[in-house]
Amino acid sequence: MIWDTADAQFEENLAAARAYYAEADTLAAPRHATMLDKPVGQWLTNLRRPGGLGKDPERAARRAEQLAAIDPDWNPGALGWTIDWQRHHVGLRALLEAGGTLEEILPGVTWRGDDIGRWLTRQQRDWAGLNTEQQRRLSELGVKPAVRPQKASAGTSAKAGAAKGSEAFTRGVAALQQYIAREARTVVPRGHTERLEDGTVVRLGVWLSNIKNRRDRLSEQQLAALAQLGLEWAA
Template structure:
């Protein structure tokens, strides 16, 4: 890296000689010719980093843009890190890779492009329109969200099972009350239902009392109608 008075240093882009790879979004710790290029570029991106003289600052910006039009991605609305990963993704694709192959763990010059890409497609709505456009140009699309239908179905199934279990308990308790004339059931009591199955009615009624606050008004009314005092 060489510099002349009043002008930014001449820097070899953080790249090889392929124009498509050119990027000045080097990590802050990057060096070139034993010079701290990354920190130098970081300093240039800061307010007044190109100098306070407007004409000289504009000239310097043009020189940097001639190497990499996106040398200062903060002006575009994203970070240096994002721009560098995007450049890496483009390079991998132009080298013959496919999006299906660029999975977490696939790197480009030390950056995990696969993991970055997965995060972009997952958090697509957090990207600004230009970021989305640039990814779309490379074929990337927002990740397909898992359908919530299964979750809703499971929830409904769970609710149905819960309702069935409650109704089974009511049937057993009703049978017990008709026979014994009381809703006082020992915890160990097991009631045999008409279908031949056994129901641990004592444990069930104890559990209903414990979770009273979670029972619906209809469930409480059903128990109260059978004479369960704590449900009234």
Template sequence: RRYYEREGDLDVPYEHTESAYPLGRWLSDQRRAYRAGTMNGERANELEKLGIVWDTADAAFEENLAAARAYYAEAGTLAAPRHATALDRPVGQWLTNLRRPGGLGKDTGRARRRAEQLAAIDPDWNPRLLGWTVDWQRCYTGLHALLDAGNTLEDVQPGVTYRGDDIGRWTARQTRDWAQLNTEQRRRLEELGVRPRAAVRAQKAPARGAAKTEAGKSSEAFQRGVQALRQYIAREGKTTVGRQHVEELPDGTSVRLGVFLSNHKSRRDKLSNDQRAALTSLGLDWA
């Protein structure tokens, strides 16, 4: 009742809690009881006065939507592979089904509402409407995350992965097949500094000065990562960092520390002696 008085309806997200009480889950249970015919009339009337929607299809959608929110919080995208799960739900297959023609339901009002709910989580939840595949969207998100973590494009070579996708190989393929990309794909990649292969070669021609500049950027990114790790260890007293952890430096810089460590561990054979020494001094045995 408190939720209804505040919000004016009982459109409660499945994962919502009210003063630590799992209200969304409780309402889902009430809908199941109503469908099974085990709810008494008095309780049903009370809930109907507050505007409960008994439609079990909507209830199931809300539960899956909660899983989609959880997946997005972890992955930064709803371009989930089919096998992806979240909150013990097959969110990848669920999203795949929704993207199919008519997947949002035959009722146009309901379909529009569901699309809006998904877009509120991730505006690009259905990449096919934009002219590219779910896999492309997921890898683009992965490249964005790697660059946000302080890596440069030079760092993202074939073999560099993000959540199981080889982002280095994918990026190389984009530069090679640039002519096959649509205008919006090119624009997004250009914002990340990705260029067609011919343009990259032309940029590398003058070379030495540019190479030094790129090396300098890579060195700066490494130093920021070390600074973030040192700060994390001082605060937490451990070197174990979750892959999605972001560390805020005093100057306001955000460092994706978990990604930084994962990438450097996978490429430790390419680290310089100074870089190895810096990481070893902080207690990273693998360096």
């Protein structure tokens, strides 16, 4: 028996929100996003509006707690930034956790359709316009405000970036080898993560998607290593 249709509908949409978070690691969904045949993006947009959680204070508080239990940052406006900023920040974190480096995340590098590289460049350039919490969250990921490039240190920076990129690639290949040995296939779900023997966690699906998009930037040795694992696009 359904005692309250409004609460029943909220619970259905909440289930869709949980499923979306499990896939995207955030409730900062674009307005057009859907999940479980529910318009979860528009639903969350409506909830964030004044009075969107309902007129009853107790009900509104209960609903806010349910959403926060899924994603504490479900309403970024209350923190001082936009849904778009929150989603891109989560994307940047996902790329780094997948083994990428800040030096590799250039304009054109995407996550779930968002250009994270271009966004990252803008954050570094406009650092002074970010609030303290935004700066803190970016700093935790290693992001620093943009500085004028110095010719004297350009070679050193390039070598350091190349070294970090090589380490990330090596971890990704090791994770892929482990996955193929266990699953006997090269198709990796985008949300899949792989834990290496040393405890390192690689977001293998994201890493594989990104290096495929950046195929033209891989060395012949890197392409050969991927081709040996059975990736036809690397041959």
